[in-house]
Amino acid sequence: MDEAFQVSAGSGATALVSLEHVNKHFGDLHVLNDINMTVKRGEVVVVIGPSGSGKSTLCRAINRLESIDDGNITIDGEELPAEGKSLAHLRADVGMVFQSFNLFAHKTILENVTLGPIKVRKLSKSQAREEGMELLKRVGVDNQAEKYPAQLSGGQQQRVAIARSLAMHPKVMLFDEPTSALDPEMINEVLDVMTDLAKEGMTMIVVTHEMGFARKAANRVVFMADGRIEEENTPEEFFTNAQSPRAKDFLSKILTH
Ligand SMILES: Nc1ncnc2c1ncn2[C@@H]1O[C@H](COP(=O)(O)OP(=O)(O)OP(=O)(O)O)[C@@H](O)[C@H]1O
Numbered sequence: 001m002d003e004a005f006q007v008s009a010g011s012g013a014t015a016l017v018s019l020e021h022v023n024k025h026f027g028d029l030h031v032l033n034d035i036n037m038t039v040k041r042g043e044v045v046v047v048i049g050p051s052g053s054g055k056s057t058l059c060r061a062i063n064r065l066e067s068i069d070d071g072n073i074t075i076d077g078e079e080l081p082a083e084g085k086s087l088a089h090l091r092a093d094v095g096m097v098f099q100s101f102n103l104f105a106h107k108t109i110l111e112n113v114t115l116g117p118i119k120v121r122k123l124s125k126s127q128a129r130e131e132g133m134e135l136l137k138r139v140g141v142d143n144q145a146e147k148y149p150a151q152l153s154g155g156q157q158q159r160v161a162i163a164r165s166l167a168m169h170p171k172v173m174l175f176d177e178p179t180s181a182l183d184p185e186m187i188n189e190v191l192d193v194m195t196d197l198a199k200e201g202m203t204m205i206v207v208t209h210e211m212g213f214a215r216k217a218a219n220r221v222v223f224m225a226d227g228r229i230e231e232e233n234t235p236e237e238f239f240t241n242a243q244s245p246r247a248k249d250f251l252s253k254i255l256t257h
């Protein structure tokens with residue numbers, strides 16, 4: 001693997017992402033209720049749970065797109081900065097891929113991937129293009145580099161979105177239902193890219209109901225309900241032997257689809 005793509009090794013600490021007693025309300029709604037969670041370097045955690053349980057809010061809080069009321073979130077031992085330059089830095093450490101592809105519509109595929117490295121990582125244009133092309137190749141869309149997002153399929157766009165995040169050399173990647181807006185035939189091409197990333201040692205937090213991915217790539221499944229972590233286990237144990245009534249109920253619903 002090209003060294004530019006390796007997860008930055010960092011220093012000894014094993015917890016790359018740590019949440020301690022994190023609480024958040026939206027008005028009366030306790031959307032994150034005393035969340036405690038640690039994600040180790042190289043670990044892949046799948047977050048699963050019913051609609052409205054707080055999964056997206058959790059991701060957004062880790063990336064500081066959403067503030068928290070109290071508690072502590074650290075990335076690689078550093079607390080989340082409130083704003084300003086250090087926040088931009090943190091955002092670069094935490095890559096995020098959303099359900100909607102969020103590419104810049106008026107920029108080419110390659111420009112989408114080189115913009116951040118040029119602006120934030122201060123790469124030269126030619127360095128950024130070289131790295132960008134390698135990343136596009138890695139996700140299988142290098143032949144689309146000069147096109148615009150609207151000319152690509154949803155699956156291709158989502159793979160570009162992953163490449164764009166990777167171009168910032170993040171320490172951890174967050175995925176919030178990255179395949180749920182895709183036509184069924186495109187889901188696997190995106191999951192395959194994510195599975196490869198996981199195998200290469202990327203630290204990942206993935207909100208998804210794709211159990212095949214969870215089984216193949218996740219070290220741990222975290223089940224959320226009503227803003228709480230109800231249960232967590234290995235994928236095998238969770239899917240075959242869930243303990244809490246909420247988890248059993250949820251699984252019975254998604255398994256019968
Ligand atoms: N900006 C906001 N203002 C007020 N309420 C919000 C806001 N964002 C989310 N909520 C509420 O917080 C709760 C958790 O939302 P969140 O999007 O985190 O759930 P989720 O688990 O990601 O659900 P889904 O599976 O549908 O994506 C929901 O009840 C939602 O309506």
Ligand SMILES: [Mg+2]
Binds near residue numbers: 055056057176
């Ligand atoms: Mg959500």
